[in-house]
Amino acid sequence: xxxxxxxxxxxxxxxxxxxxxxxxxxxxxxxxxxxxxxxxxxxxxxxxxxxxxxxxxxxxxxxxxxxxxxxxxxxxxxxxxxxxxxxxxxxxxxxxxxxxxxxxxxxxxxxxxxxxxxxxxxxxxxxxxxxxxxxxxxxxxxxxxxxxxxxxxxxxxxxxxxxxxxxxxxxxxxxxxxxxxxxxxxxxxxxxxxxxxxxxxxxxxxxxxxxxxxxxxxxxxxxxxxxxxxxxxxxxxxxxxxxxxxxxxxxxxxxxxxxxxxxxxxxxxxxxxxxxxxxxxxxxxxxxxxxxxxxxxxxxxxxxxxxxxxxxxxxxxxxxxxxxxxxxxxxxxxxxxxxxxxxxxxxxxxxxxxxxxxxxxxxxx
Numbered sequence: 278x279x280x281x282x283x284x285x286x287x288x289x290x291x292x293x294x295x296x297x298x299x300x301x302x303x304x305x306x307x308x309x310x311x312x313x314x315x316x317x318x319x320x321x322x323x324x325x326x327x328x329x330x331x332x333x334x335x336x337x338x339x340x341x342x343x344x345x346x347x348x349x350x351x352x353x354x355x356x357x358x359x360x361x362x363x364x365x366x367x368x369x370x371x372x373x374x375x376x377x378x379x380x381x382x383x384x385x386x387x388x389x390x391x392x393x394x395x396x397x398x399x400x401x402x403x404x405x406x407x408x409x410x411x412x413x414x415x416x417x418x419x420x421x422x423x424x425x426x427x428x429x430x431x432x433x434x435x436x437x438x439x440x441x442x443x444x445x446x447x448x449x450x451x452x453x454x455x456x457x458x459x460x461x462x463x464x465x466x467x468x469x470x471x472x473x474x475x476x477x478x479x480x481x482x483x484x485x486x487x488x489x490x491x492x493x494x495x496x497x498x499x500x501x502x503x504x505x506x507x508x509x510x511x512x513x514x515x516x517x518x519x520x521x522x523x524x525x526x527x528x529x530x531x532x533x534x535x536x537x538x539x540x541x542x543x544x545x546x547x548x549x550x551x552x553x554x555x556x557x558x559x560x561x562x563x564x565x566x567x568x569x570x571x572x573x574x575x576x577x578x579x580x581x582x583x584x585x586x587x588x589x590x591x592x593x594x595x596x597x598x599x600x601x602x603x604x605x606x607x608x609x610x611x612x613x614x615x616x617x618x619x620x621x622x623x624x625x626x627x628x629x630x631x632x633x634x635x636x637x638x639x640x641x642x
Contacts, residue, residue: 281316281317281318281351281560281636282317282318282319282320282349282350282627283317283318283319283320283352283354283355283356283632283633283636284319284320284321284322284334284336284351284354284355284356284380285305285308285319285320285321285322285353285355285356285358286322286323286355286356286357286358286359286380287300287303287321287322287323287358287359288323288360288478289323289325290301291358292321292323292326292337293323295321295337295344296337296343302608302609303358303607303622304610304625305319305321305352306386306534307621307622307624307625307626308625308629309339310320310622310625311477311622311625311628311629311630312629312632314626314629314630315513315542315629315630315632315633316633317629317632317633317636318338319338319339319629320334320336320337320338320339320349320352321336321338321344322334322335322336322355322543323359324361324366324369324370327349327351327369327373332350332351333348333349333350333351334348334349334350334351334352335347335348335349336349351378353377353378353379353636353639354378354379354381354632354635354636354639355373355378355380355381356380356381356382356584356585356628356629356632357380357381357382357383357385358382358385358606360386362386362433364579367383367384370383370384370423371383374582378575379582379639380504380582381396381511381582381583381584381585381631381632381635382581382582382583382585382605382606382626383581384580384581384582384586384605385585385605385606386433386605386606387580387603387605388432388433388486389409389430389431389432389488389602390409390411390432390486390488391414392576392602392603393406393409393488394526395452395575395576395579396572396575396576396600399575400619401571402405402571402572402575402600404479405568405598405599405600406599406600407490407491407492407493407599407600407601408420408423408424408490408491409489409490410489410490411432411486411487411488411489412482412486412488412554412564412611413488416489416532416600417474417489420473420489420491421443421445421451423491424491424492425444425445426442426443426445426491426492426494427442427443427444427489427490427491427492428440428441428442428443428489428490428491428492428532429441429442429443429482429487429488429490430451430487430488430490431485431486431487431488432486432487432488433486438507439456439485439487439504440456440533441453441454441455441478442492442532443456443489443577444456444492449468450468450469450472451468451469451472451477451479452467452468452469453466453467453469453474454466454532455478466533470637475567477551478632479582491519491597492532493591493593493601494593494594494629495591495592495593496549496552496553496592496593496594496596497552497594498526498548498552499526499529500531501526501527501528501529501531501535502526502527502534503524503525503526503527503548503552503592504524504525504534504544504589504590504592504601505522505523505524505525505526505565505589505590505591505592506522506523506525506542506587506588506589506607506611507519507521507522507566507569507571507587507588507589507590508520508521508522508586508587508588508607508609508612508620508624509569509573509586509587509588510584510585510586510624510627510628510631511577511584511585511627511631511634512627512630512631512634513631513633513634514628514634515631515634516636517574517577518570518627519566519569519570519571520618520620520623520624520627521620521621521623521624522545522562522565522566522620523542523543523544523545523611523612523615523617523620524542524544524545524548524549524615525540525541525542525543525589525611526541526542526543526548527539527540528540528541532580534589536608536611536614541614542611542612542614542615543615544615544616544617545551545562546558546562549561549562549592550639553592553594554598556598557595557596558596560596561592561596561597561598562602564596564597564598565590565592565598568590568598568600569588569590572588572600572603573586573588576603583605584628584631585605585606585607585627585628586602586605586607587604587606587607587608587609588602588603588604589601589602589603589604589605607624609621609624609625612624
């Protein structure tokens with residue numbers, strides 16, 4: 278049985294919801310259906326359920342009627358869908374890899390500053406990167422002298438949490454827009470006195486590492502900025518390919534396109550046809566796909582066991598793509614919200630195809 282199993286590693290809270298299928302945005306049936314296509318049995322586990330010796334695990338398996346928790350041999354290939362911010366947990370994953378257990382997407386949360394530095398080291402990618410620096414008082418002053426529109430974002434933040442916009446208006450000077458404490462979908466804008474951030478914001482920025490980044494003037498739909506989510510994954514041949522894409526539109530009055538912050542998901546082709554000259558849409562989308570693939574291959578050659586990415590790519594009004602950030606644990610549900618059900622299913626199918634590829638390669642060795 279162990280040669281035909283694939284592990285799906287989840288955080289404890291999601292793992293506990295498996296018997297009642299309360300697993301948030303993670304579609305466990307998608308894994309079941311995709312794994313069956315490739316002759317695999319998905320085994321859902323968490324790090325705490327893995328025997329420290331690495332040979333066995335406590336995991337949920339579907340018996341055709343319900344999910345049953347069992348003691349099983351640890352699968353030799355595991356797809357990591359859990360986030361582990363603590364060093365001890367990450368070291369455990371690394372030790373399993375060192376003992377011959379292949380965990381792909383072992384690390385799925387890299388700092389935004391780290392990814393930017395890595396991509397900046399590639400001259401062919403620099404034209405697609407907004408100017409970025411770790412946020413320090415001197416770096417902020419530097420960026421404010423060079424750009425009139427900036428984004429401040431947590432280096433390790435996700436789903437748009439904590440993102441702020443700092444821009445200079447000719448009529449009133451610098452102003453800061455940030456989410457209120459009442460809700461992450463409500464925004465407050467304040468004018469800065471002599472270009473100085475308010476004390477409360479400065480205190481928060483000292484406690485939390487931030488990145489200051491040039492804000493690209495994104496194409497807009499109904500005066501709301503848009504960007505694209507491109508899902509890029511390794512599949513049955515071991516190579517990277519674009520699984521699908523959709524457009525995200527910021528909520529009215531917002532500058533972030535994240536779905537968790539009130540953004541909307543739409544098929545990319547349909548939305549871009551409304552915001553760009555119709556004749557440039559095919560070329561713009563082809564450029565986006567090629568950039569996403571180039572970035573994924575570049576990162577995959579430098580970050581071990583990387584296999585599953587969600588890239589946010591912005592487009593200027595002229596259709597030029599810009600890399601915004603990458604997500605090592607792509608949430609995938611945007612495809613469903615955009616009505617792209619086949620792409621949604623494919624985003625679960627590709628990791629299972631890659632797991633089959635890894636198993637077959639291991640069996641031939």
